Every structure is written in structure tokens, then in C-alpha cells.
Amino acid sequence: MDVMILAGGLSHERDVSIRSGRRVQDALRDRSTRVSVHDVDMALIPSLREGGVDVVWPLLHGESGEDGSLQALLELLGLRFVGTASKDARVAWTKPVAKSVLGRAGVDTPDFVTLPQSLFREVGAEQVLDAVAATFGLPVVIKPARGGSALGVSLVTTRDALPRAMVHCFAYGDVALIERAVAGVEVAVSVVGTGAQARALPAVEIVCEGPYDYDARYNPGRVEYFAPARLTEAQRDAVERAALETHRVLALRDLSRIDMIVDEQGVPQIIDINIAPGMTETSLFPQAVEAAGLDLGELYGEILATAAARN
Amino acid sequence: MTEGLRDTHGEGTRLDPWLGAYAARAQAMRASEIRALFAVASRPEVVSLAGGMPYIGGLPLEEIGDMMRRLIVDRGETALQYGSGQGDEALREQITQVMALEGIAAHADDVVVTTGSQQALDLVTTIFIDPGDVIVAEAPSYVGALGVFRAHEADVVHVPMDAHGLIPVALESTLARLQAERKRVKFLYTVPNFHNPGGVTLSLERRPQILEICARYGVLVLEDNPYGLLGFDHEPLPALRSMSDDGVIYLGSFSKTFAPGFRVGWAVAPHAVREKLVLASEASILCPSNASQLAISSYLNHSDWHGQIKSFREQYRDRRDALVGALEENIPSASWNVPEGGFYVWVKLPAGLDSKSMLPRAVTARVAYVPGTAFYYDGQGADFLRLSYCFPTPDRIREGIRRLAGVVDAEMETVRIFGTGAADRSGSVEFPSPDLA
Ligand SMILES: Nc1ncnc2c1ncn2[C@@H]1O[C@H](COP(=O)(O)OP(=O)(O)OP(=O)(O)O)[C@@H](O)[C@H]1O
Numbered sequence: 034m035d036v037m038i039l040a041g042g043l044s045h046e047r048d049v050s051i052r053s054g055r056r057v058q059d060a061l062r063d064r065s066t067r068v069s070v071h072d073v074d075m076a077l078i079p080s081l082r083e084g085g086v087d088v089v090w091p092l093l094h095g096e097s098g099e100d101g102s103l104q105a106l107l108e109l110l111g112l113r114f115v116g117t118a119s120k121d122a123r124v125a126w127t128k129p130v131a132k133s134v135l136g137r138a139g140v141d142t143p144d145f146v147t148l149p150q151s152l153f154r155e156v157g158a159e160q161v162l163d164a165v166a167a168t169f170g171l172p173v174v175i176k177p178a179r180g181g182s183a184l185g186v187s188l189v190t191t192r193d194a195l196p197r198a199m200v201h202c203f204a205y206g207d208v209a210l211i212e213r214a215v216a217g218v219e220v221a222v223s224v225v226g227t228g229a230q231a232r233a234l235p236a237v238e239i240v241c242e243g244p245y246d247y248d249a250r251y252n253p254g255r256v257e258y259f260a261p262a263r264l265t266e267a268q269r270d271a272v273e274r275a276a277l278e279t280h281r282v283l284a285l286r287d288l289s290r291i292d293m294i295v296d297e298q299g300v301p302q303i304i305d306i307n308i309a310p311g312m313t314e315t316s317l318f319p320q321a322v323e324a325a326g327l328d329l330g331e332l333y334g335e336i337l338a339t340a341a342a343r344n
Numbered sequence: 345m346t347e348g349l350r351d352t353h354g355e356g357t358r359l360d361p362w363l364g365a366y367a368a369r370a371q372a373m374r375a376s377e378i379r380a381l382f383a384v385a386s387r388p389e390v391v392s393l394a395g396g397m398p399y400i401g402g403l404p405l406e407e408i409g410d411m412m413r414r415l416i417v418d419r420g421e422t423a424l425q426y427g428s429g430q431g432d433e434a435l436r437e438q439i440t441q442v443m444a445l446e447g448i449a450a451h452a453d454d455v456v457v458t459t460g461s462q463q464a465l466d467l468v469t470t471i472f473i474d475p476g477d478v479i480v481a482e483a484p485s486y487v488g489a490l491g492v493f494r495a496h497e498a499d500v501v502h503v504p505m506d507a508h509g510l511i512p513v514a515l516e517s518t519l520a521r522l523q524a525e526r527k528r529v530k531f532l533y534t535v536p537n538f539h540n541p542g543g544v545t546l547s548l549e550r551r552p553q554i555l556e557i558c559a560r561y562g563v564l565v566l567e568d569n570p571y572g573l574l575g576f577d578h579e580p581l582p583a584l585r586s587m588s589d590d591g592v593i594y595l596g597s598f599s600k601t602f603a604p605g606f607r608v609g610w611a612v613a614p615h616a617v618r619e620k621l622v623l624a625s626e627a628s629i630l631c632p633s634n635a636s637q638l639a640i641s642s643y644l645n646h647s648d649w650h651g652q653i654k655s656f657r658e659q660y661r662d663r664r665d666a667l668v669g670a671l672e673e674n675i676p677s678a679s680w681n682v683p684e685g686g687f688y689v690w691v692k693l694p695a696g697l698d699s700k701s702m703l704p705r706a707v708t709a710r711v712a713y714v715p716g717t718a719f720y721y722d723g724q725g726a727d728f729l730r731l732s733y734c735f736p737t738p739d740r741i742r743e744g745i746r747r748l749a750g751v752v753d754a755e756m757e758t759v760r761i762f763g764t765g766a767a768d769r770s771g772s773v774e775f776p777s778p779d780l781a
């Protein structure tokens with residue numbers, strides 16, 4: 034089987050994507066697959082057209098890789114690829130849209146409001162922020178409506194800190210998602226498969242000194258991971274059910290990572306959906322695979338085989 | 345594995361079995377978002393006004409290729425062998441001729457060849473600095489030097505510059521204050537010509553004044569001069585080293601006048617210091633690369649290197665003009681200096697803007713710069729950014745500034761809506777990467 038991994042791209046997460054691409058390539062090294070890694074640039078379409086590629090694995094994080102554009106291109110070229118189809122990717126990538134879809138299906142996500150920068154300009158930022166603080170109380174989490182690797186995300190505990198958090202967020206995009214901060218245990222549940230065949234891998238728990246930000250994610254030390262997560266049996270069932278439900282409701286394909294916080298009542302609140310989860314040395318998906326006692330290369334091989342066999 | 349080094353506690357893991365083993369100075373190292381954002385700067389779609397990469401396309405690559413071939417064929421037995429710790433003698437002799445252009449009369453014995461002047465910075469810091477010792481440096485200061493100083497746990501105290509470079513009275517009052525506080529000030533680190541990142545040049549008049557003040561306070565001067573020969577308008581000013589043999593360690597480099605890929609720089613120091621530099625260098629690298637040194641040596645012998653520097657100056661002047669012209673046209677609300685040489689323009693943003701928070705927007709708009717905070721030891725500088733004009737063509741520079749103008753407007757709008765100002769980032773720390781050099 035000939036596999037082309039797509040990694041790099043022009044998003045803010047280029048760096049992470051390149052590392053993910055290399056790790057997946059490494060894991061597949063001893064298998065009977067031929068794996069190349071390609072950036073998304075002018076040379077991509079000619080390389081794909083040359084033929085010989087059985088399946089493409091887009092490992093791009095951030096816009097264009099996760100927002101469905103790249104998937105649309107692959108569909109246009111009639112290529113088989115790993116992961117969610119373009120139209121579903123677009124929904125999963127836009128946090129407020131995904132949250133609404135999940136909400137309708139009865140999956141819990143933290144209360145939120147989506148506000149574009151233009152609204153603050155038109156009606157006055159202070160008044161909007163006052164209303165936010167009054168309705169949600171503090172702390173709240175401010176994040177770009179589309180984004181990843183915690184870029185542009187702030188946990189805001191005081192009213193004074195709200196304006197700067199908004200400025201920080203709008204540097205990454207025009208629309209902000211303001212969400213009630215959930216206290217509890219943060220876990221990431223990786224899901225493999227599609228539809229009724231999807232299964233959840235053991236939840237990985239994240240315990241972080243300070244914010245779980247870019248540094249915490251990619252520079253080992255501040256985060257302690259527990260794989261499997263230290264949950265009661267009931268909580269474990271609940272997080273797995275929530276992850277699988279999210280994966281199905283959003284029509285995610287092949288693999289995903291669903292991030293959530295198990296709140297003080299033991300209810301998993303979904304905070305983020307990743308259709309191209311990070312695959313670096315410090316990423317959660319590979320940790321979950323190991324915790325399940327599976328071999329990375331074998332699992333990646335199965336994911337590729339499924340995608341290659343798809344009509 | 346000993347208990348203290350074990351990676352698990354409870355059933356958790358921090359993904360690094362050596363976490364308990366790092367030196368204290370490694371604990372503050374952080375993976376900054378800025379490094380992540382710079383990952384896209386190497387893509388051709390992005391106009392990078394960030395790095396200090398010289399315009400290598402301006403070199404006669406065919407000719408250099410032939411020269412390298414001849415070097416290996418004719419002198420391979422030397423070029424591919426270990427060499428002297430102090431550096432190749434013939435090259436050291438040639439280096440004295442290069443320095444003569446800036447008024448320095450040195451003997452080949454006074455020269456220590458290093459792996460870029462960056463290694464010389466490291467050696468000087470190694471032999472002078474104990475943790476907590478003070479280094480006085482311009483505000484702002486070269487990010488790569490700050491990285492070395494931080495690695496040696498020095499304390500850096502910044503002294504302001506104006507359009508004529510480091511301000512003597514400010515230096516004097518800082519040294520007086522540090523003396524009163526009984527701080528051990530080891531040296532003044534200064535980039536007198538076409539400052540990185542400030543773009544300014546220390547005036548002729550101030551040069552002896554700075555030396556006199558340092559002599560009075562018993563403070564050594566570390567003169568870092570990679571850009572001295574890249575002036576656009578007049579002959580180079582005499583180096584500080586040309587005015588004081590005993591009080592100055594001088595650092596030079598072929599990185600900006602020829603090519604950084606060879607990694608050849610040098611130090612000239614008073615003889616006792618030089619001895620220690622050689623010992624420290626041998627302890628860390630045995631000897632600088634013979635292949636690189638001989639390549640530079642034969643380049644200096646056989647190529648018209650004066651002509652090459654002249655052509656670089658002309659190219660860089662065009663680029664400076666393109667950058668400054670585009671700033672005037674597109675971002676009149678900012679202010680900047682007009683450098684008379686070197687690679688950099690230091691831009692003060694309109695009030696309230698923060699160059700670090702603005703960077704993601706710039707990357708989205710496909711233009712890159714270095715936020716001012718990188719050039720201070722203590723997190724100041726959020727209201728500045730550094731633009732380099734050395735690498736992109738004039739057209740790309742103009743395009744980059746048009747993009748930056750859009751970024752500045754959009755950020756101003758956001759800041760206006762939320763009424764925030766530039767953040768005080770005291771205490772936050774930048775780690776330099778080669779992208780920033
Ligand atoms: N509602 C919330 N309550 C508490 N903490 C939150 C909330 N939302 C996010 N966080 C924290 O902020 C971090 C980043 O948020 P989020 O996962 O939404 O961002 P992202 O940029 O999409 O990251 P990813 O790389 O996981 O896609 C989370 O890992 C979590 O620690």
C-alpha cells in the first residue's frame with residue numbers, strides 16, 4: 034500500500050503538524066506500506082496526480098486541514114483518504130456549530146455564546162462584557178470559534194482581564210466563543226472507527242500545573258498524564274459514551290479525539306472535537322493507543338486499510 | 345533507574361523520565377507560541393521580515409563551488425583534518441587585514457577563530473560570568489546574546505540608546521547605581537554599528553566617551569561588530585577596539601559580509617584573556633572547522649571580496665529604501681529609525697498595540713516579524729517590533745509592508761473596541777531560535 038501523509042500547511046499549527054507527520058511515518062516504518070510525507074503546496078496536486086498513491090492521510094492541524102477544505106480537494110480529485118468527509122469536517126471544526134448539533138442530540142457541552150468582533154464594535158464592548166460576566170459568572174473561557182492547540186484560549190477569572198482576553202482571541206479570528214468554565218477532571222477520549230463500528234480507547238487524564246497551553250502541550254514537564262484516566266467505572270462509561278455519541282452525531286470517520294471535562298456532578302462536558310488529533314511524542318491519541326495495549330503501527334495500518342477500502 | 349529519576353508518580357506520566365535531572369537553568373525553558381508561529385515563516389507564501397538571513401543569492405555560487413572543489417582536491421589533507429584550537433594561522437593573518445578597514449591594528453596572535461561570533465559570545469560569557477553577575481547591554485539588545493547570557497544565569501541591565509547609539513550619561517548613571525548596589529558588573533555588551541535590532545550606530549563622538557566611562561568603572565567592553573562593513577553611505581567608523589587595546593574584546597564575523605553557513609567568526613582580546621578564550625574553546629569544541637576556515641581563507645585570497653561587500657551594500661541599501669518607503673506610505677502611524685547600514689529597522693507601534701499579541705494576525709496575513717520583547721531581558725518591548733530587509737527582494741518587502749499595514753489596522757480596531765493597551769510582560773522569557781538571529 035502506498036500512503037501519502039500530508040503535513041505542514043500554512044496554519045498556526047504547522048510545527049505540530051510536521052511533527053505529527055513524522056511520528057506517524059515512523060510508526061509505519063516496519064510495515065509493508067510505503068509512506069511519503071508531503072506539504073500542502075504547489076507541488077501537491079502534481080504529486081497526487083502522478084498516481085500510485087492508494088490512500089492519503091491528512092495530518093494537518095488548524096484551518097484548511099481540519100476545516101474540510103483539504104478534504105474537499107481530495108474528494109474532488111477522487112482520492113481515498115483517512116478521516117472525516119469535508120462537509121462533516123466543516124461542522125466539527127466550527128466550535129459553536131458543533132456545540133449546537135451536539136446540544137440538539139442531547140450531548141452536554143458547556144453553556145456558551147458566540148460573538149463576532151463586529152458586535153462588540155457596534156454595541157459597545159464594555160456592556161457586552163458586563164452581560165457576559167453577569168450571565169455566565171466568572172471564570173469563563175474565551176477561545177477562537179475555530180482553532181487548535183489552545184492558541185488564543187484564555188481562562189478569565191476577573192472582569193478586568195476580559196478585554197485583553199478578547200483581544201488575544203481576536204488575533205486568531207473574527208469570531209469568539211465564550212464558554213462557562215467547567216471545573217473538574219479534564220480527559221481526552223480517542224475514538225477509532227466509523228458509525229456503529231466506532232470504539233473508544235481508554236480516556237487519558239490531563240493534570241496540568243497552570244494552563245494547559247501550548248508550552249504545557251509540547252514541552253514535557255508541567256503536565257501529568259494518566260492513561261487510563263483515574264475515573265470510577267460509571268464515569269468511565271459516561272465519558273466513553275459521550276465520546277462515541279459525539280463521534281457518531283457529527284458523522285466523524287476513522288478516528289477522532291474528543292476532549293471533555295468531567296464536571297463535579299460526574300457529567301462529561303464536551304469542550305473540543307479534533308478530527309485530525311495531534312500525533313506527536315506528547316500527544317494524547319498515541320498515549321491512548323498505548324494504554325489500550327495496542328501497537329501504534331498496527332492500529333495506523335488498520336486505519337489506513339479501512340480508508341483505502343472505502344468506496 | 346534510580347528512584348529520583350523515575351518518570352511515574354502515582355500511575356501518571358510526565359512523558360520525560362529525566363525531569364528530575366535537569367539543571368536549574370533548564371527549568372525556565374518554555375516552548376513559546378512564537379516559535380510555533382514562525383514555523384510558517386519559511387514557506388514561500390510568507391514575506392519574512394523576521395530573520396537576519398543574508399542575501400546568499402547575491403553571491404557568485406559557481407565560483408565559490410569551484411573554489412571549494414579546488415580546496416578539497418589540493419588541500420584536503422589539511423582541510424579535512426583537525427586544526428589548531430586558536431584557528432588557522434593564515435586566516436588569522438587575513439582577519440587582521442579585514443579589521444584594519446575599521447582602524448584596528450592587531451596581530452594574528454591576538455585573534456581567536458570561533459564557530460561564528462555566536463561561539464565567541466559564549467566563550468567570553470563562560471570565562472567571565474558567574475551566576476548573578478551583571479552584564480550591561482543596550483536596550484534593546486541582540487536576542488542571541490541575551491540567550492547566551494541567560495544560559496549562564498547572568499543578570500542583564502539595559503541602558504537606553506538614542507539615534508546616536510548608547511547614551512553615555514545613561515551608561516554612567518547605570519554603572520554608578522550598580523556600583524552603589526555593590527553589583528559585580530563584568531562587561532558592557534555593545535553592538536556599535538547598525539545595531540541589531542535597533543538599527544542605530546554609535547556616533548564617533550561618543551566612542552571615546554563610552555570607553556572612558558567603562559575604564560573608570562573597571563568594566564570591560566565586549567564589542568560585537570558583524571555589520572560594520574555594511575554601511576550604505578560612508579566609510580566605517582573606527583572600532584572601539586581601535587581606541588583601546590586593553591579594555592575591549594572585539595568580535596567579528598564573516599556571516600553577514602560573506603556567508604553564515606561556514607560559521608566562521610573571531611574574537612580579538614587582550615593577551616591574557618585570549619589565552620583563556622583559547623583554552624575554553626578547546627574545552628568546548630577542540631578546534632574550529634578547518635574546512636570552513638580554509639574556504640574563507642581561499643575566498644579572501646582569490647575572490648574580489650571588497651567588490652562583493654560593495655555589491656551587498658548596494659543591494660541592502662535598495663532593500664532598506666524599499667522598506668522605509670513602504671512604511672512611510674502604508675503605516676504612517678508607526679515610527680522608526682532609518683538605518684545607515686546593516687539589516688534592521690526598529691519600529692515603534694502606534695500606542696496601545698502589542699507586537700506579540702498581534703503576531704498571529706500577521707502570520708494569518710502571511711507576513712512575519714520579530715516582536716520587540718525578544719530583545720529585552722525582562723519582557724519589555726511589547727510596543728516595538730523588528731523588521732529585517734536583508735532577505736526578501738524589494739518588491740516582496742513592499743508587499744510584506746502592505747500586509748503588515750492591514751494587520752496593524754485590524755489590531756488597532758480590536759484594541760480600540762476593547763480599550764486595552766500593550767501588555768507589561770515583565771518576567772516572561774523568550775528563547776531565541778536561529779530564525780531570529
Ligand atoms: N469550558 C471550559 N472550561 C474549563 N477549561 C476549558 C474549557 N474550555 C477549554 N478549557 C481549557 O483550555 C484548553 C484549550 O481549549 P480547547 O481544547 O477548546 O482549545 P483548542 O485550541 O481547540 O485545543 P485542541 O488542540 O485540543 O484542539 C483545554 O484543554 C482546557 O484545559
Ligand SMILES: Cc1ncc(COP(=O)(O)O)c(C=O)c1O
Pocket residue numbers: 396459460461462463486488535540568570596597598599604607608609781
Ligand atoms: C549582533 C550580532 N552578533 C552576533 C551574531 C551571530 O553571528 P554569527 O553568525 O557570526 O554567529 C549576529 C547574527 O545575527 C548578530 O546580529
